[in-house]
Amino acid sequence: MDSTQAVLDFVNHGHERYLPHLSIDCVIFSYHEQQLKILLIRYYNQSKWSLPGGFIAKDETLTQAANRILAEKTQINNLFLRQFQVFGDSPARLNELGAREVHNATYAKVNVALDENSWLAKRTLSIGYYALVGYLDVVVTPEYLVDEYCWREVTNIPPLLFDHQEIIESALLTLRSQIYQQPIGYNLLLEKFTLPEIHALYETILGKQFDRRNFRKKLLALGLVRQLDERRNIGPHRSPFLYEFDTENYRRALEEGAVLGF
Incomplete structure (x- = not known):
């Protein structure tokens, strides 16, 4: 199955394999040149950046899903991984029309426009995980709908989609609170x-x-x-x-x- 067909299959049949309305967003921390950095992605036809993430398969636990998503993004297995918060109160998550417009800009690459009945167009809650990775260990795998990846220092984060800035701030607070109790x-x-x-x-x-x-x-x-x-x-x-x-x-x-x- 080529990349276009894989995306179309996900849009049309993803609800059969994944839990609708529930996703995972990953704050991937690394440390390089005395800077704490976060891995960000920019989807096709978007000016703002996003956190890497994905949906949870119906036969997966949350932790299995988070590990799979991170392995797909970084090519690293068995990462240090912690769940820290569920996100769903942001106006951006309540605004289904606005979210659908954002998704449609990206899915235009495969000539798809989501209607209001699409499983991807519905309000979605996000479970936040943070991961710690060695900067030199990460091998980012190109994705069809992603135009660009970058590492950004935590004090120099560009404009982000949805509530991803809030997710990063919460992950950073959690990391700081756990630094004395975690390796x-x-x-x-x-x-x-x-x-x-x-x-x-x-x-x-x-x-x-x-x-x-x-x-x-x-x-x-x-x-x-x-x-x-x-x-x-x-x-x-x-x-x-x-x-x-x-x-x-x-x-x-x-x-x-x-x-x-x-």
């Missing part, structure tokens, strides 16, 4: 890192500064990272030790409530 750094840093690198990561996510010495003492006292017999040569007389996460200690600390409070 956030483990999923965003390289396998081996320097202490200044993990220090910069936490400052970037939380948007505030920490005393470098206290941060190092707390991190080492909890046994969450261990020093390696390797150094990174970053310049003359600058070869800091490399560290890695002690995953067993990290898991135990989280279970026992030994959270990272700086």
Whole structure:
């Protein structure tokens, strides 16, 4: 089945395979060059951007659907994934006519116009998930109805469709609230890192500064990272030790409530 036929089949028969009125939107976080970034897409014939997302198959759990959607977008399986909120109060979601006009602009690529009875034209609630991925691990797969992908820094998000700005803001608040109880750094840093690198990561996510010495003492006292017999040569007389996460200690600390409070 070619791309056009696949889209037409989705429009005409998708309600037989997927749950109508319920979708998943994914806020995919990554960390690169000391910036927290989000993966965005721009659909055909749209000036505004969107979060990656999709519908839930009738034989899938929510988590299975979220993992499938993310694997399709990033080519990564078994991501760090958390559900954080359901969205349905936005005027953009209540305005079925406006939503249908947005969809029709994109589906014009296959010469389709949704009428008011289309399953895609009805009010849809969205379940928000956030994921943490390694920036260099992501391989974005081109999609027929998507014109462009980009990584954007969280403080420089372009205009978005529907309530996707609200979804991003909620995901960021959740990420910040969970950074002390979840292995956030483990999923965003390289396998081996320097202490200044993990220090910069936490400052970037939380948007505030920490005393470098206290941060190092707390991190080492909890046994969450261990020093390696390797150094990174970053310049003359600058070869800091490399560290890695002690995953067993990290898991135990989280279970026992030994959270990272700086």
